[in-house]
Amino acid sequence: MGVPTAVAPVSPNLETPRPATKRRRWYDGAAAHVVLIALLVVALYPIAYMFGTSLKSPQEILNNLNIWPEEFTPGNYAEGWSGIPGITFGRFFLNSTVVAVGVVIGNVVSCALAAFAFARLRFPLRGVWFALMIGTLLLPHHVLIVPQYVLFNSLEWINTPLPLIVPKFLATDAFFVFLMVQFMRGIPRTLDEAAEIDGCGPYRRFFHVVLPLTKPALVTTAVFSFIQTWNDFFSQLVFLNDLESYTVPIGLRLFLDSSGQNAVAPMFAMSVLSLVPVFLFFLFFQRLIVDGINTSGIKG
Structure with missing residues (x-):
């Protein structure tokens, strides 16, 4: 007969991560992405505003502070x-x-x-x-x-x-x-x-x-x-x-x-x-x- 093998007890450290830990990691990743997206928007806003302004008429540049023009004026490129x-x-x-x-x-x-x-x-x-x-x-x-x-x-x-x-x-x-x-x-x-x-x-x-x-x-x-x-x-x-x-x-x-x-x-x-x-x-x-x-x- 073979000698019976003892089964080692399972260490409590090998347990699966707790749901709270998973949620905390998900929150940290989401917060990091939100911060990066906010920084990207801040960095790209001047470029977007410059491009939108290049399509505005001279009168609309003074009156319209939005990024996109109400009436496109592509002739600015030919004039410039x-x-x-x-x-x-x-x-x-x-x-x-x-x-x-x-x-x-x-x-x-x-x-x-x-x-x-x-x-x-x-x-x-x-x-x-x-x-x-x-x-x-x-x-x-x-x-x-x-x-x-x-x-x-x-x-x-x-x-x-x-x-x-x-x-x-x-x-x-x-x-x-x-x-x-x-x-x-x-x-x-x-x-x-x-x-x-x-x-x-x-x-x-x-x-x-x-x-x-x-x-x-x-x-x-x-x-x-x-x-x-x-x-x-x-x-x-x-x-x-x-x-x-x-x-x-x-x-x-x-x-x-x-x-x-x-x-x-x-x-x-x-x-x-x-x-x-x-x-x-x-x-x-x-x-x-x-x-x-x-x-x-x-x-x-």
């Missing part, structure tokens, strides 16, 4: 695109595109090279130079405008995109350099050692080993550079004085200067169109942006 006499708003879009693309290329190339030097190479006073580079973040942009204007004026670059594009090829944005440095520090150094064994120098290690693994940080730099440049008003107003060289932010200001209150509706219409490139650029690279920010923050 016609711009001012002799120059359409498409010219401003073209100028902003040239400046934004140039800034994106300059920041991605120069900041990647500078970050590789700080993160993967050894040279004298590397820590000091890195600290000085980070210290430039403390300098207000307005402090540098006057000496920059004097320099660019002596080079005869005023009223051209060069003052806005050329400095970006010198890794002048310390934030993006720091972002890439943090990302590159998380790449295993064994890859560099293996590349050195195969006879790769610093340039080949950068282009064939480090750069392909830095794609999320590169995309993050590109998107933030594009958004920052596309929405920039102060620098472009200082360096661009010719009407034909104006960009979208300065072009939007012309609606108030030229026609006064009657041009508010076309200004809202062009404001809606000015958001489209930024929205598409961000939407296309959204996943890589999140990966780049998260990885740069936890590695180092």
Whole structure:
């Protein structure tokens, strides 16, 4: 006969969760969703109001504070695109595109090279130079405008995109350099050692080993550079004085200067169109942006 097996008593800790606990968890989840939806509504309300206002007549903008117009006026887009006499708003879009693309290329190339030097190479006073580079973040942009204007004026670059594009090829944005440095520090150094064994120098290690693994940080730099440049008003107003060289932010200001209150509706219409490139650029690279920010923050 077999020896009878004793049955272990059931521990009271293995009981199913109480209904009150389930309800509390459900309440917590519902409250979190309500808060997130409320924040989403607050964030999207200005965009919805701007879009609705772009379809209102000038008289309705003053009298109707609701989001959606009582009578749609799609002609505001055609009137706004016609711009001012002799120059359409498409010219401003073209100028902003040239400046934004140039800034994106300059920041991605120069900041990647500078970050590789700080993160993967050894040279004298590397820590000091890195600290000085980070210290430039403390300098207000307005402090540098006057000496920059004097320099660019002596080079005869005023009223051209060069003052806005050329400095970006010198890794002048310390934030993006720091972002890439943090990302590159998380790449295993064994890859560099293996590349050195195969006879790769610093340039080949950068282009064939480090750069392909830095794609999320590169995309993050590109998107933030594009958004920052596309929405920039102060620098472009200082360096661009010719009407034909104006960009979208300065072009939007012309609606108030030229026609006064009657041009508010076309200004809202062009404001809606000015958001489209930024929205598409961000939407296309959204996943890589999140990966780049998260990885740069936890590695180092």
